[in-house]
Amino acid sequence: MNAESVDVLIAGGGIAGLATSFELHRRGVSCVVVEQAPRAGGVILSEEIDGYTIDAGPDSLLVQKPQGIELCEQLGLGDRLVPTKPPRLAFIQRNGRLHALPANSVLGVPTRLGPFIKTGLFTWAGKLRMGAEWLVPPRRDPGDESIGAFMRRRFGAEAATYLAEPLLAGIHAGDVDRLSVRALFPRFVEAEREHGSLLRAFSRRPAAEHAGSVGEGPAKAGHYAQGPEEAGPSVLRGQGAFRSLPGGLSEMVRALVAALPAGTVRLDAAVTRVMGHGGTGPFRVEAGAHAFAARAIALSTPAYVTAQLIGDRDAELARLCGEIQYSSTATIALAFRREALAHPLNGSGFVVPKVEGSGILAGSWLSSKWPQRAPDGRVLLRTFVGGARDRAALERSDAELVTLSLAALTPLLGITGEPLLTRVYRFERASAQHEVGHLARIEAIDRALARHPGLFVTGSGFRGVGIPDCIADGRATARKISQWLQEHAAR
Numbered sequence: 001m002n003a004e005s006v007d008v009l010i011a012g013g014g015i016a017g018l019a020t021s022f023e024l025h026r027r028g029v030s031c032v033v034v035e036q037a038p039r040a041g042g043v044i045l046s047e048e049i050d051g052y053t054i055d056a057g058p059d060s061l062l063v064q065k066p067q068g069i070e071l072c073e074q075l076g077l078g079d080r081l082v083p084t085k086p087p088r089l090a091f092i093q094r095n096g097r098l099h100a101l102p103a104n105s106v107l108g109v110p111t112r113l114g115p116f117i118k119t120g121l122f123t124w125a126g127k128l129r130m131g132a133e134w135l136v137p138p139r140r141d142p143g144d145e146s147i148g149a150f151m152r153r154r155f156g157a158e159a160a161t162y163l164a165e166p167l168l169a170g171i172h173a174g175d176v177d178r179l180s181v182r183a184l185f186p187r188f189v190e191a192e193r194e195h196g197s198l199l200r201a202f203s204r205r206p207a208a209e210h211a212g213s214v215g216e217g218p219a220k221a222g223h224y225a226q227g228p229e230e231a232g233p234s235v236l237r238g239q240g241a242f243r244s245l246p247g248g249l250s251e252m253v254r255a256l257v258a259a260l261p262a263g264t265v266r267l268d269a270a271v272t273r274v275m276g277h278g279g280t281g282p283f284r285v286e287a288g289a290h291a292f293a294a295r296a297i298a299l300s301t302p303a304y305v306t307a308q309l310i311g312d313r314d315a316e317l318a319r320l321c322g323e324i325q326y327s328s329t330a331t332i333a334l335a336f337r338r339e340a341l342a343h344p345l346n347g348s349g350f351v352v353p354k355v356e357g358s359g360i361l362a363g364s365w366l367s368s369k370w371p372q373r374a375p376d377g378r379v380l381l382r383t384f385v386g387g388a389r390d391r392a393a394l395e396r397s398d399a400e401l402v403t404l405s406l407a408a409l410t411p412l413l414g415i416t417g418e419p420l421l422t423r424v425y426r427f428e429r430a431s432a433q434h435e436v437g438h439l440a441r442i443e444a445i446d447r448a449l450a451r452h453p454g455l456f457v458t459g460s461g462f463r464g465v466g467i468p469d470c471i472a473d474g475r476a477t478a479r480k481i482s483q484w485l486q487e488h489a490a491r
Helices: 015-026 067-074 113-118 124-135 147-155 157-172 186-195 198-203 250-259 303-310 315-322 398-413 438-449 467-490
Strands: 004-011 031-034 046-049 052-055 090-094 097-100 242-244 271-275 283-287 290-299 325-337 349-351 362-365 378-386 421-433 455-457
Touching (some): 004 015, 004 283, 004 467, 015 467, 031 290, 046 250, 046 421, 052 325, 052 378, 067 250, 090 157, 113 124, 124 147, 124 157, 124 198, 147 157, 147 186, 186 198, 271 303, 290 303, 303 315, 325 398, 362 398, 378 398, 438 455, 455 467
Parallel strands (some): 004 290, 090 349, 290 455
Antiparallel strands (some): 090 097, 271 283, 325 421, 362 378
């Protein structure tokens, strides 16, 4: 089989792989992206059906992490970015009722006293314990800690149950007692270290700084990455912490592919074999019916696929990559006549703590969150299931997942009619889990990669699970590749 020569072969056409190729193209480096699926974009998937615009996976870009917004602007999509619709509220379910996250809060962690006192989300005992966070001494141990342990230590058990588990862990479809607070929410760790208290740190900063500060989500997005980003913190002022595109985030994927030279992205082509060594000659890569001779390789595949591709090359590196866990999720979209729902849908959606036992992770109201997502007189909803909470969720049929979603939504939203449309989207092993020790593992992976000149890794399993993080890491990886190619050519 004749091999096609290229500077860089990128395995994986998700957002990180596409961002890598975009940055390489800007730098004049030739590349080819091979993707095993029939479409590019990974967990980013938008569809237009009967007048509804459905995001199956992530639906928004976080403004505070500007890499996604900047990429859209470079692609000519800046004028199409739209903010969320007011009121920008998010809710948490407790005892079968939806409670709005208190205003002036960071994922429910109060920065102002008034809204926190008035909320019915917490008991008075829970409020007193959370307020006592001022008095909790900072942790001096430099080691990693789970999100659950961090929140229990600083704010108590009730905050861990009704904030940390459904929000901080839920937006990553993960286990609150396994996910790393240092890897996923470093600002919380930094606030404790620098100020001794999160309440003290957050109350000293302008409220607008906190909107969206904890990232976008899971299930998820996200890297949520796919999932209920909309169930993030209450937006405090201005036009909100998130942006999207009228046709869904697949607009960004299509624009990325169109910005690359024709033939750059090859679909239905999974990398099956990687041979050679970049330091002594080109790599040879086999991908379906294609073969490539590449000076460098960027593996933008899930970490468990990366482990398989490099297993014969470096057993230790493969083991490290294989230790990164993933969870599976499904998104269920449902459309109704507006009069079939009693709830005002005055916000973007809600998350569900595990103790509620409703069977879903979260629900979102796409037609209330974004403009023109449903025809007049109709509403478009989504639910999310699976993750670490329900590992067997994807074993259910589409009909069973729709029934489960309706059972969870009906008492909360006062649904009386049958859905006009249903769609089920499955994401098998798509949500990377950055568990305790993840940052140390990434350091070990980087040390191991140094033994393999010309081999690079990127993607949600490694340095960031949200869309902006994946874009940033993909582009940073491209810069490293470009520099390596220049140095290698000079030798």
